[in-house]
Amino acid sequence: MTEEIVVVEGDGIGKEVVPAAVSVLDAVGDFEFVRHDAGDAVKEETGEALPRETYDAVAEADATLFGAAGETAADVILPLRTAVESFVNVRPAKAYPGVEALRPDTDIVFLRENTEGVYSGHEDRLSEDLSTLTRVVTTSASERLAEFACDYAPEGFHVAHKANVMRETDGRFRDAVTGVADERGVDTEEVLMDAFATHVCLDPGQFDVVVCPNLAGDVLSDLAAGLVGGLGLLPSANIGSDNALFEPVHGTAPDIAGEGVANPSATILSAAMLLDHLGYDEEGTAVREAVESTLADGPRTPDLGGDASTEDVTEAIIGKLD
Amino acid sequence: MTEEIVVVEGDGIGKEVVPAAVSVLDAVGDFEFVRHDAGDAVKEETGEALPRETYDAVAEADATLFGAAGETAADVILPLRTAVESFVNVRPAKAYPGVEALRPDTDIVFLRENTEGVYSGHEDRLSEDLSTLTRVVTTSASERLAEFACDYAPEGFHVAHKANVMRETDGRFRDAVTGVADERGVDTEEVLMDAFATHVCLDPGQFDVVVCPNLAGDVLSDLAAGLVGGLGLLPSANIGSDNALFEPVHGTAPDIAGEGVANPSATILSAAMLLDHLGYDEEGTAVREAVESTLADGPRTPDLGGDASTEDVTEAIIGKLD
Numbered sequence: 026m027t028e029e030i031v032v033v034e035g036d037g038i039g040k041e042v043v044p045a046a047v048s049v050l051d052a053v054g055d056f057e058f059v060r061h062d063a064g065d066a067v068k069e070e071t072g073e074a075l076p077r078e079t080y081d082a083v084a085e086a087d088a089t090l091f092g093a094a095g096e097t098a099a100d101v102i103l104p105l106r107t108a109v110e111s112f113v114n115v116r117p118a119k120a121y122p123g124v125e126a127l128r129p130d131t132d133i134v135f136l137r138e139n140t141e142g143v144y145s146g147h148e149d150r151l152s153e154d155l156s157t158l159t160r161v162v163t164t165s166a167s168e169r170l171a172e173f174a175c176d177y178a179p180e181g182f183h184v185a186h187k188a189n190v191m192r193e194t195d196g197r198f199r200d201a202v203t204g205v206a207d208e209r210g211v212d213t214e215e216v217l218m219d220a221f222a223t224h225v226c227l228d229p230g231q232f233d234v235v236v237c238p239n240l241a242g243d244v245l246s247d248l249a250a251g252l253v254g255g256l257g258l259l260p261s262a263n264i265g266s267d268n269a270l271f272e273p274v275h276g277t278a279p280d281i282a283g284e285g286v287a288n289p290s291a292t293i294l295s296a297a298m299l300l301d302h303l304g305y306d307e308e309g310t311a312v313r314e315a316v317e318s319t320l321a322d323g324p325r326t327p328d329l330g331g332d333a334s335t336e337d338v339t340e341a342i343i344g345k346l347d
Numbered sequence: 348m349t350e351e352i353v354v355v356e357g358d359g360i361g362k363e364v365v366p367a368a369v370s371v372l373d374a375v376g377d378f379e380f381v382r383h384d385a386g387d388a389v390k391e392e393t394g395e396a397l398p399r400e401t402y403d404a405v406a407e408a409d410a411t412l413f414g415a416a417g418e419t420a421a422d423v424i425l426p427l428r429t430a431v432e433s434f435v436n437v438r439p440a441k442a443y444p445g446v447e448a449l450r451p452d453t454d455i456v457f458l459r460e461n462t463e464g465v466y467s468g469h470e471d472r473l474s475e476d477l478s479t480l481t482r483v484v485t486t487s488a489s490e491r492l493a494e495f496a497c498d499y500a501p502e503g504f505h506v507a508h509k510a511n512v513m514r515e516t517d518g519r520f521r522d523a524v525t526g527v528a529d530e531r532g533v534d535t536e537e538v539l540m541d542a543f544a545t546h547v548c549l550d551p552g553q554f555d556v557v558v559c560p561n562l563a564g565d566v567l568s569d570l571a572a573g574l575v576g577g578l579g580l581l582p583s584a585n586i587g588s589d590n591a592l593f594e595p596v597h598g599t600a601p602d603i604a605g606e607g608v609a610n611p612s613a614t615i616l617s618a619a620m621l622l623d624h625l626g627y628d629e630e631g632t633a634v635r636e637a638v639e640s641t642l643a644d645g646p647r648t649p650d651l652g653g654d655a656s657t658e659d660v661t662e663a664i665i666g667k668l669d
């Protein structure tokens with residue numbers, strides 16, 4: 026059976042790095058790729074950043090590979106996470122040999138709650154002066170995340186939160202996550218999200234897997250990206266029960282878009298997570314190793330100090346797969 | 348006229364670093380110190396972490412110097428910020444010559460909104476499964492912060508927010524802050540709080556003054572603390588219209604409390620901010636310079652690789668004031 030993968034390039038370098046990742050997937054398996062549009066360019070043409078048919082295709086596919094969207098990023102990616110009913114955003118932040126990093130000893134996977142918190146979308150303008158946002162935390166979503174975390178990291182994980190201030194909501198999150206872990210005999214250690222921000226700079230090696238509410242996961246994983254040398258190398262997976270969407274953490278990089286020199290590593294690493302998810306574990310591992318060895322030996326795109334093109338790097342990675 | 352300064356040592360190393368800062372204040376001016384209690388120890392004794400008389404004294408003083416509180420930190424510091432009607436928390440994060448820092452080119456002042464956001468305290472348990480928190484943003488509080496920022500940084504500042512997701516609330520914050528700055532001819536540059544977390548690691552030198560909502564200011568300033576070598580050196584000021592409270596950003600450090608080796612620099616730098624606030628600009632600058640020169644030349648407490656005591660460091664600082 027040929028698996029169907031929806032491919033949404035989006036804007037900017039999305040149009041360069043997604044085709045690169047598709048050619049890597051083509052090299053390791055037999056997939057059917059179905060292309061759909063989303064982002065600034067589509068909005069300009071049609072008035073809608075996320076066409077209904079893209080949403081539906083992503084909702085029905087086995088998996089989706091997404092590139093990046095510009096100004097419309099939130100209008101595209103937040104509904105697409107809903108389309109795949111994603112309850113967890115998996116964000117590995119790892120420093121690679123050969124790539125300059127502020128903290129080469131960083132190797133952390135963030136498991137970010139992907140449906141609620143301040144992302145719930147309930148905002149009100151109550152008066153001329155005052156607006157509110159309703160931050161939502163449920164035990165059910167927190168427990169589901171915790172079950173995933175226990176499968177992912179049976180050796181234990183950190184739980185980052187701000188329950189000393191958000192006592193009821195982050196208190197609920199913390200209790201639900203540690204409750205599931207306790208039942209399953211998985212160790213957890215709590216850390217306040219502000220303290221985490223200091224400690225991860227001073228000693229990232231002490232953190233391995235970090236489970237967090239939605240916004241905490243957004244900010245703390247971007248912080249870890251800074252420690253490993255930028256967003257250019259970070260993949261991510263939005264996992265739902267029957268479906269999933271994979272995307273590089275970086276954006277459209279308008280400064281270099283169209284020049285053919287974008288670093289495809291983050292998207293190819295996202296494709297490796299897609300392979301893992303579909304059960305192609307060997308292929309996923311092979312792709313990851315090919316990316317890592319190319320990062321170590323070159324060729325390199327300009328963001329890593331080289332002068333290779335997206336295509337040069339992609340070919341080198343594919344060459345290592347044989 | 349002798350100014351009255353309320354002194355609240357709190358718990359742990361608060362009991363060591365606050366007396367150190369008081370002796371520095373004594374060396375440069377004629378102040379009346381009034382001692383009050385708060386924190387874990389008081390709670391154990393009386394059942395209340397923040398006695399009414401402490402709250403009232405802080406509310407009525409010209410200024411307060413606070414140390415740290417343990418488990419009860421939030422029960423103490425959040426009401427005390429209200430007691431002084433503080434609308435801005437000023438948090439400088441600076442790397443000092445002689446102190447090992449991940450990013451020695453960090454010199455950023457965070458101006459953190461100090462009354463609202465997710466700190467507004469409105470949380471509800473709506474069902475067995477679901478709790479909510481009401482995040483509050485007002486134009487009036489945001490404009491007041493912006494007026495302060497324009498006075499503080501007439502050469503311009505960054506505004507960090509997450510208005511791409513929290514469109515109504517952080518949109519209001521952003522529009523209010525940039526609106527005031529525009530009217531006053533002060534330049535502003537926007538940055539998403541997650542992008543800030545990456546960029547400040549990669550190139551902290553591009554940031555000077557950063558205005559943020561309450562939780563963003565909490566997390567991003569702690570991140571900057573990681574870049575300059577830890578919380579040990581960061582002072583802070585909670586400024587209200589007629590009143591203010593000064594505190595080191597660090598906590599009670601239970602591992603070293605009672606040993607007389609706590610680094611008093613953050614609290615003495617907080618005392619320098621107190622001097623500035625009361626109009627003793629020359630004295631404030633002198634204290635800051637004495638701390639900086641002691642950090643450069645020693646003596647040093649163990650956290651900075653030395654073996655000096657709190658007292659040794661304090662005496663060295665006072666010695667440089669003559």
Ligand SMILES: CC(C)[C@H](C(=O)O)[C@@H](O)C(=O)O
Pocket residue numbers: 098099102103243511512541
């Ligand atoms: C574009 C934005 C809505 C998104 C988020 O906040 O989740 C992005 O920052 C990310 O982390 O994928």
Ligand SMILES: CC(C)[C@H](C(=O)O)[C@@H](O)C(=O)O
Pocket residue numbers: 189190219420421424425565
């Ligand atoms: C103790 C806690 C309530 C406090 C805060 O979140 O403001 C602390 O982290 C700080 O930054 O002063």
